[in-house]
Amino acid sequence: xxxxxxxxxxxxxxxxxxxxxxxxxxxxxxxxxxxxxxxxxxxxxxxxxxxxxxxxxxxxxxxxxxxxxxxxxxxxxxxxxxxxxxxxxxxxxxxxxxxxxxxxxxxxxxxxxxxxxxxxxxxxxxxxxxxxxxxxxxxxxxxxxxxxxxxxxxxxxxxxxxxxxxxxxxxxxxxxxxxxxxxxxxxxxxxxxxxxxxxxxxxxxxxxxxxxxxxxxxxxxxxxxxxxxxxxxxxxxxxxxxxxxxxxxxxxxxxxxxxxxxxxxxxxxxxx
Amino acid sequence: xxxxxxxxxxxxxxxxxxxxxxxxxxxxxxxxxxxxxxxxxxxxxxxxxxxxxxxxxxxxxxxxxxxxxxxxxxxxxxxxxxxxxxxxxxxxxxxxxxxxxxxxxxxxxxxxxxxxxxxxxxxxxxxxxxxxxxxxxxxxxxxxxxxxxxxxxxxxxxxxxxxxxxxxxxxxxxxxxxxxxxxxxxxxxxxxxxxxxxxxxxxxxxxxxxxxxxxxxxxxxxxxxxxxxxxxxxxxxxxxxxxxxxxxxxxxxxxxxxxxxxxxxxxxxxxxxxxxxxxxxxxxxxxxxxxxxxxxxxxxxxxxxxxxxx
Numbered sequence: 001x002x003x004x005x006x007x008x009x010x011x012x013x014x015x016x017x018x019x020x021x022x023x024x025x026x027x028x029x030x031x032x033x034x035x036x037x038x039x040x041x042x043x044x045x046x047x048x049x050x051x052x053x054x055x056x057x058x059x060x061x062x063x064x065x066x067x068x069x070x071x072x073x074x075x076x077x078x079x080x081x082x083x084x085x086x087x088x089x090x091x092x093x094x095x096x097x098x099x100x101x102x103x104x105x106x107x108x109x110x111x112x113x114x115x116x117x118x119x120x121x122x123x124x125x126x127x128x129x130x131x132x133x134x135x136x137x138x139x140x141x142x143x144x145x146x147x148x149x150x151x152x153x154x155x156x157x158x159x160x161x162x163x164x165x166x167x168x169x170x171x172x173x174x175x176x177x178x179x180x181x182x183x184x185x186x187x188x189x190x191x192x193x194x195x196x197x198x199x200x201x202x203x204x205x206x207x208x209x210x211x212x213x214x215x216x217x218x219x220x221x222x223x224x225x226x227x228x229x230x231x232x233x234x235x236x237x238x239x240x241x242x243x244x245x246x247x248x249x250x251x252x253x254x255x256x257x258x259x260x261x262x263x264x265x266x267x268x269x270x271x272x
Numbered sequence: 273x274x275x276x277x278x279x280x281x282x283x284x285x286x287x288x289x290x291x292x293x294x295x296x297x298x299x300x301x302x303x304x305x306x307x308x309x310x311x312x313x314x315x316x317x318x319x320x321x322x323x324x325x326x327x328x329x330x331x332x333x334x335x336x337x338x339x340x341x342x343x344x345x346x347x348x349x350x351x352x353x354x355x356x357x358x359x360x361x362x363x364x365x366x367x368x369x370x371x372x373x374x375x376x377x378x379x380x381x382x383x384x385x386x387x388x389x390x391x392x393x394x395x396x397x398x399x400x401x402x403x404x405x406x407x408x409x410x411x412x413x414x415x416x417x418x419x420x421x422x423x424x425x426x427x428x429x430x431x432x433x434x435x436x437x438x439x440x441x442x443x444x445x446x447x448x449x450x451x452x453x454x455x456x457x458x459x460x461x462x463x464x465x466x467x468x469x470x471x472x473x474x475x476x477x478x479x480x481x482x483x484x485x486x487x488x489x490x491x492x493x494x495x496x497x498x499x500x501x502x503x504x505x506x507x508x509x510x511x512x513x514x515x516x517x518x519x520x521x522x523x524x525x526x527x528x529x530x531x532x533x534x535x536x537x538x539x540x541x542x543x544x545x546x547x548x549x550x551x552x553x554x555x556x557x558x559x560x561x562x563x564x565x566x567x568x569x570x571x572x573x574x575x576x577x578x579x580x581x582x
Contacts, residue, residue: 006482009380013391016377020395023450026420027409042423043413084306091302099300103307106315111503112563113314114511116532117556120539120549121320122313144313147306170295180298205402207514212540223404227518230408237412244405251400263396266455267462269500 031055031242038238054242061232062217063246066225071250073138073221074203080143081150081199082192088147089154090180094166104155110148115141119212126213137213138221142206146199153198153269157191158184190268197265204251222247318556324549331543342550351526352534352551358441359530363509365445370505371498374453378460379490392461399454406451407518414443437527440520444528448515452508456501463497464490499566506562510555531555 026043031054033047041047092104115122122141131137161184169179185192210221220228226243233239255262325342327335346352381392398406413419416432433439467490475485513532516522522529522537529537531551539548 006380009376012376013380013388016373017391017394019450020398020454023409023413024397026413030412039418042418043420044423080309084309087298087302088306091298091300094298095300095302096297097300100303103300103303106307107310108567109560109564110310110314112507112560113318114507114532114555114559116511116513116535117552117559118314118317118321119536120324120545120552121317124320125313125317141313144310147310147314151306166295174295176296176298176302179295201399205404207402207404208536223402223514226402226404226408230411230518237415237418241409241412244401244409247402247405248400255396255400259393263458264462266399266458269459 027241027245030238031245033238035236035238054236054238055246057233057236057239058243058246061229063222063225063243065218066220066222067247067250069135069220070204070222073135073142073206074200076135076139077143077146077203078196078199080139081146081195084143085147085150085154085195086185086192087180088151089158090176090184092151092155093158094176094179094184104151107148107151111152113145113148115145116208119208123212131213133214133216133219135214135219138206138209138219139203141209141213142203143199146202149198149269150195153191153194154188157188157194157268161187190264193261193265194268197262198269201251201266321549321552321556324546325553327546327549329545329549331545335546338546342547345547346550346554351529352531352554354526355529355531355534356554358528359510361441362444362448362512362528362530363506365441366448366509367502367505369445369449370453370456371502373449374456374501375460375491375494375498377453377457379464379486379494381457382461382464395457396454398451399458401451403451403514404518406447407515410443410447410450411519434520435524437524440524440528444512444515444519447519448509448512452505456505459497459501460494463494467493499569503563503566506566507559510559510562531558 022044029047030038030043032050032052033041034049034051034053037047037049088103088107091100126132126137126141131140165183165187166179169183174182205223206221207223207227210219210224211227214220214224226247229240229243233243324335326337326339328338328341329335377395381388381395401409414421414433416422416435419431421431421433430436430439434443471489471493472485475489480488511532512530513536516528516530516533517536520528522533526534532555535548535551535555538544538551
């Protein structure tokens with residue numbers, strides 16, 4: 001097919017590059033300069049000398065522990081969501097009858113439940129389960145609110161598995177469990193990847209659940225650590241922005257080494 | 273091609289009729305563990321918040337049933353209607369800014385040219401920052417004393433860009449868009465790549481130019497993604513709590529105190545859980561209403577594919 005260069009679009013893309021790039025430049029630029037140089041020059045000017053002291057300040061404040069907590073929460077949230085979401089989607093796609101259709105509709109409507117709107121009763125439930133101020137108090141609700149998207153994404157992927165493959169399994173007299181294990185899960189790997197990426201980012205981004213469900217230093221997540229930094233280091237902007245940068249480091253590593261998987265995973269959330 | 277596909281369909285149907293009885297289908301039991309989990313942590317709290325909205329509760333003593341007292345207070349509360357209005361303005365503003373940019377950017381980056389691939393990789397970067405990180409970063413960049421407006425005063429006029437309601441709302445929209453356009457354009461990029469090339473070839477033969485192809489092929493083919501993306505935007509917009517807390521803290525005054533922010537303040541700052549539950553219930557109503565409307569308009573619940581009829 002002919003590809004005539006599209007100059008108008010190229011120009012617009014360049015403008016967008018500035019919009020994305022300038023704040024990111026300011027972020028990195030500020031994080032690597034001493035505070036005195038920042039108050040003189042501001043976020044955009046080229047610093048007189050560079051330093052990594054800001055990152056040391058951030059690490060000394062226990063930020064690495066927050067990052068570890070966030071990774072823990074993200075990992076277990078993803079595990080729970082897959083463990084529960086895959087069988088649900090399997091039943092929704094392959095099951096027959098109004099019950100399974102009802103389940104699908106419930107999750108479709110569930111997509112619209114904002115976690116903010118139910119935080120008060122949820123706070124009560126987590127308290128009753130004795131999970132207040134523990135990482136599980138964050139993991140369980142985060143997983144529950146990631147389930148609807150997961151079910152939508154997974155069932156979308158499972159619907160695309162060809163009938164003839166099921167027929168082949170039928171000839172072998174396979175049980176539903178075997179069909180799930182040997183056919184459905186291997187065939188829906190891309191949508192499982194999407195569900196993983198989406199859920200992990202959700203957990204990574206989570207702010208309200210950590211804010212409400214935990215209070216001790218030991219259970220702090222990155223997002224909440226940043227929030228507290230604002231009051232703690234409010235005046236030390238370079239250290240604050242170094243913390244912002246460090247908070248993105250783990251995902252940046254994933255992005256550098258598995259960009260394709262990450263991008264493809266997120267793309268899948270749009271459905272067909 | 274069409275005839276080939278339908279031939280296969282017919283063959284499949286025949287085969288299915290023969291083989292169907294032998295393959296045991298999964299029962300609804302498979303869904304039960306997840307269903308119970310979801311009922312406990314999402315549906316039960318939803319019922320709970322409706323009940324709590326009928327009580328007076330300080331979080332320490334048992335909730336006192338007070339009937340519709342919270343709701344009549346709610347109706348008369350001018351601050352709540354102001355919050356609702358600001359929430360609506362932010363929501364509409366965000367969709368109006370993000371949707372067109374995301375569609376254009378997504379379709380543009382769907383091209384396989386090398387420069388587009390490189391730029392797309394950069395455009396993705398804001399997604400690596402959490403919302404909290406984004407808000408903290410912008411809060412510093414927009415600082416009236418040390419931030420960009422202070423250094424480039426001539427460009428901004430008043431350096432305190434977050435100091436007026438209008439300014440704060442514009443900043444919230446800009447920051448939200450900065451963070452989430454990459455995600456939405458990614459959705460559109462994926463969808464644009466899935467559009468069958470044959471459609472464009474046919475349009476080419478008919479002599480349709482780039483703009484007409486975009487309007488008559490690309491946009492209609494992106495229909496389902498628009499619904500998904502808009503749903504994400506609406507729900508995200510109704511619940512944009514962290515960005516408000518960290519960027520404007522509801523200010524100046526209570527000028528950007530959107531509904532979830534008011535709810536949070538009422539519940540966890542003034543410990544008036546009953547009234548906060550009324551605000552939360554209202555939020556729930558808005559979110560469910562909006563997404564049901566989107567679903568009805570689009571027929572998304574039937575999960576129709578855009579490839580149908582090809």
